[in-house]
Amino acid sequence: MPSLYVLLIGLAGLAVGSFLNVAVSRVPAGRSVVRPRSACPRCEAPIAARDNVPVVSWLLLGRRCRACREPIPARYPLLEALTGLLFAAEALRLGPSAALPAALVFTAGLLALAACDAEHLLLPRRLVHPTFALTALCLLGAAAATGQWQRLAVTAGCAAGGYAAFFALHWARPAWLGFGDVRLAGLIGAGLGWYGPWHLVFAVFAGSAVGLLAGLALMAAGRASRATRLPFGLFLAVGALAALLVGGPVVDWYARVLDPYATSAPHPRIAHGGAGSYPGTHDRT
Structure with a gap:
């Protein structure tokens, strides 16, 4: 299985994991997963694109909101990373099918x-x-x-x-x-x-x-x-x-x-x- 194919599927998984975090945060509360755009739950500052890169942004921000320094739960990078890893593993296991x-x-x-x-x-x-x-x-x-x-x-x-x-x-x-x-x-x-x-x-x-x-x-x-x-x-x-x-x-x-x-x-x-x-x-x- 070409490594580039597996890598691309894994990267897609990271992006999907970011969306899953939105769903996990909003769906139990009956909120839309589309609107409004993502924001800090404490200070309501919108999440900038540079702060929305899966896993990487959480690390660069020191695990805190850029505006109010509210801690960002570890569930966010963990779910993103796990989705990426599982997507890559399934691409490797099942092939381009x-x-x-x-x-x-x-x-x-x-x-x-x-x-x-x-x-x-x-x-x-x-x-x-x-x-x-x-x-x-x-x-x-x-x-x-x-x-x-x-x-x-x-x-x-x-x-x-x-x-x-x-x-x-x-x-x-x-x-x-x-x-x-x-x-x-x-x-x-x-x-x-x-x-x-x-x-x-x-x-x-x-x-x-x-x-x-x-x-x-x-x-x-x-x-x-x-x-x-x-x-x-x-x-x-x-x-x-x-x-x-x-x-x-x-x-x-x-x-x-x-x-x-x-x-x-x-x-x-x-x-x-x-x-x-x-x-x-x-x-x-």
């Missing part, structure tokens, strides 16, 4: 939702629904470009299955699982279904394991109790991103464990159908 735009849109939406859940214990519909729609639209384009309509059908089934499974859990124990998590499960099914249903299973189990370990660590440190609400959407997003990047090899390994006599073909790039193969062939607004 028809389904890469869907993976990037899916990743951006997950990062914004994870940040909202971590800060506000919210998974806003105003982020879930556009991410779902754009991801589905990109995958529709990928199916049209590659002729792999069966993958699109599996994607729709995974989205419906993820939503239905989490809806059942919410109905049985609403105190355990918010409806925002139900919507997120449908989104994760849509984002991962292109690669096969086992990627969705991997994401749910990985996210649940991360959440369990985080909860145990917080309780051991005396920072949480069994009654403490944790951002489960954040952990599901971590599991989904892990499935997107390493799910294929893990699923194939597991398939070989179940059937050691089976042979496994190399993972095709998305340009030829997708990275990975099917094994065996809170209300938080």
Whole structure:
């Protein structure tokens, strides 16, 4: 994979991360992500273009507003850097393929939702629904470009299955699982279904394991109790991103464990159908 291609996708991710910061700051409060222009929340001084360069401006400003010296939260450069790194990693992992735009849109939406859940214990519909729609639209384009309509059908089934499974859990124990998590499960099914249903299973189990370990660590440190609400959407997003990047090899390994006599073909790039193969062939607004 040409390094320039990966670098350009990574730089685009930095810019997208800057926009995600705006969405995380405004959407939970019901504000527009378009207007007004970005400004310091304390002194309301507009952010100049020179102070709006992802990561770099935060460092050059000494982590403070140029006008009033109000500290700028570390979430801003961290989200920008993480978006850039994940975009580059996906470009390297998946290649210049028809389904890469869907993976990037899916990743951006997950990062914004994870940040909202971590800060506000919210998974806003105003982020879930556009991410779902754009991801589905990109995958529709990928199916049209590659002729792999069966993958699109599996994607729709995974989205419906993820939503239905989490809806059942919410109905049985609403105190355990918010409806925002139900919507997120449908989104994760849509984002991962292109690669096969086992990627969705991997994401749910990985996210649940991360959440369990985080909860145990917080309780051991005396920072949480069994009654403490944790951002489960954040952990599901971590599991989904892990499935997107390493799910294929893990699923194939597991398939070989179940059937050691089976042979496994190399993972095709998305340009030829997708990275990975099917094994065996809170209300938080």
